[in-house]
Amino acid sequence: MSDHLWMHFTRLSAYADTPPPVIVRGDGPYVYDSTGKRYLDGLAGLFVVQVGHGRQELANAAAKQASELAYFPIWSYAHPKAIELAERLAHLAPGDLNRVFFTTGGSDAVESAWKLARAYFRRTGRPSKHKVLSRQIAYHGTSMGALSITGIPALKQDFEPLVPSTFRVPNTNYYRRPPSSGDTPEEFGAWAADRIAETIEFEGPDTVAAVYLEPVQNSGGCFPAPPGYFQRVREICDRYDVLLVSDEVICAFGRLGEYFGADRYGYQPDIITCAKGMTSGYVPLGAMIASDRLAEPFQHGTNWFAHGITYGGHPVGAAVALANLDVFERERLNEHVRANSPVFRGYLERLLDLPIVGDVRGDGFFFGIELVKDKATKATFDDDESERLLRGFLSKALFDAGLYCRADDRGDPVVQLAPPLICGEEHFAEMERILRAVLTEAWQRI
Numbered sequence: 001m002s003d004h005l006w007m008h009f010t011r012l013s014a015y016a017d018t019p020p021p022v023i024v025r026g027d028g029p030y031v032y033d034s035t036g037k038r039y040l041d042g043l044a045g046l047f048v049v050q051v052g053h054g055r056q057e058l059a060n061a062a063a064k065q066a067s068e069l070a071y072f073p074i075w076s077y078a079h080p081k082a083i084e085l086a087e088r089l090a091h092l093a094p095g096d097l098n099r100v101f102f103t104t105g106g107s108d109a110v111e112s113a114w115k116l117a118r119a120y121f122r123r124t125g126r127p128s129k130h131k132v133l134s135r136q137i138a139y140h141g142t143s144m145g146a147l148s149i150t151g152i153p154a155l156k157q158d159f160e161p162l163v164p165s166t167f168r169v170p171n172t173n174y175y176r177r178p179p180s181s182g183d184t185p186e187e188f189g190a191w192a193a194d195r196i197a198e199t200i201e202f203e204g205p206d207t208v209a210a211v212y213l214e215p216v217q218n219s220g221g222c223f224p225a226p227p228g229y230f231q232r233v234r235e236i237c238d239r240y241d242v243l244l245v246s247d248e249v250i251c252a253f254g255r256l257g258e259y260f261g262a263d264r265y266g267y268q269p270d271i272i273t274c275a276k277g278m279t280s281g282y283v284p285l286g287a288m289i290a291s292d293r294l295a296e297p298f299q300h301g302t303n304w305f306a307h308g309i310t311y312g313g314h315p316v317g318a319a320v321a322l323a324n325l326d327v328f329e330r331e332r333l334n335e336h337v338r339a340n341s342p343v344f345r346g347y348l349e350r351l352l353d354l355p356i357v358g359d360v361r362g363d364g365f366f367f368g369i370e371l372v373k374d375k376a377t378k379a380t381f382d383d384d385e386s387e388r389l390l391r392g393f394l395s396k397a398l399f400d401a402g403l404y405c406r407a408d409d410r411g412d413p414v415v416q417l418a419p420p421l422i423c424g425e426e427h428f429a430e431m432e433r434i435l436r437a438v439l440t441e442a443w444q445r446i
């Protein structure tokens with residue numbers, strides 16, 4: 001049945017004899033499969049569907065734009081929705097991030113930011129600044145440049161050699177912080193930020209162009225920034241003239257209760273990369289939003305940023321993004337997330353009474369639950385156990401129980417939850433109930 005569909009990040013052997021789940025319809029925070037069974041969408045598709053499924057007004061915005069002007073490039077020409085959306089994003093983005101370079105998704109936004117960083121330093125007389133730092137286990141996309149910046153060895157090994165000149169620094173996993181990295185979150189944050197300075201020094205400040213950080217790191221299971229971390233990183237970037245790229249492909253558009261994650265933690269990036277929630281996934285669209293300073297060299301004479309993508313800033317995507325932002329405003333979704341994040345966290349923290357739940361962490365509507373073999377020692381599962389637990393049992397059991405979410409072991413085993421931003425207490429309670437039953441059974445099977 002699905003012999004011709006090459007599913008992404010999927011072991012095709014898993015579906016050699018059985019068909020994959022086929023999702024045919026969505027309504028609010030729920031999706032339905034081809035047998036009519038309902039699932040709570042605990043991951044907003046893939047951290048995407050912020051306003052929920054089945055919104056007629058987003059479908060209408062797409063249809064209207066497609067009938068008026070389905071396509072035109074933004075190469076030397078413009079169209080009204082791209083102009084309007086760029087202006088709206090520039091107003092929403094922190095500080096002087098006023099230049100919006102549209103892409104089609106996250107990986108090409110991440111690539112674009114690296115290219116801009118290199119071109120900017122070249123055009124301003126520092127051509128040796130080209131290297132990029134990023135954090136261990138962080139995911140920044142799959143195209144060759146973005147994959148080089150990604151910090152997950154298992155995703156890279158089949159594709160080496162990658163683009164050279166990327167280097168890893170520690171992430172902000174407080175639960176598994178190394179000994180001597182500080183006891184309080186503040187001390188740990190300062191320690192982690194200082195590793196960035198150390199790596200810049202080691203590589204040579206004249207060679208480092210940018211550091212890529214997510215406001216809350218997704219991969220590894222939601223690592224929020226400790227208090228003071230981003231302020232210290234900003235100081236370090238200023239000291240060495242290294243660009244701070246806030247990769248907000250997940251964390252923008254309400255995921256943390258703000259339009260942009262940088263505002264949640266009060267720091268000023270030089271570039272924001274974003275995608276996913278910008279259109280709530282009704283149409284693909286992404287962007288790199290750059291500061292006035294970075295755009296400046298490209299505004300004179302024959303200078304240009306020699307980069308572009310056919311579908312970047314697609315008219316239908318831009319029209320849908322504007323309608324999506326209208327929904328955000330009208331329904332006060334950011335306020336809703338801020339008010340309900342503690343309630344969501346509270347439901348998930350109830351699971352800490354289970355022997356298998358070691359840590360609950362995250363922010364906004366974006367949480368990870370780390371599973372452990374021994375809570376006292378924080379001992380994690382070995383590869384075989386992880387395989388049996390996550391692949392063999394958990395993902396499928398959660399799905400069978402009516403909760404679509406993600407069990408992942410790109411770091412230590414975690415279950416991740418990032419539902420549509422319209423969810424409320426009844427949905428948090430539903431997630432807790434299903435997770436409790438399935439994690440209890442998982443513990444018995446280990």
Ligand SMILES: Cc1ncc(COP(=O)(O)O)c(C=O)c1O
Nearest residue numbers: 105106107139140141247249250
């Ligand atoms: C932080 C981050 N950056 C980049 C990407 C890549 O985005 P895309 O899959 O749209 O290329 C992702 C995707 O999940 C992401 O989470």
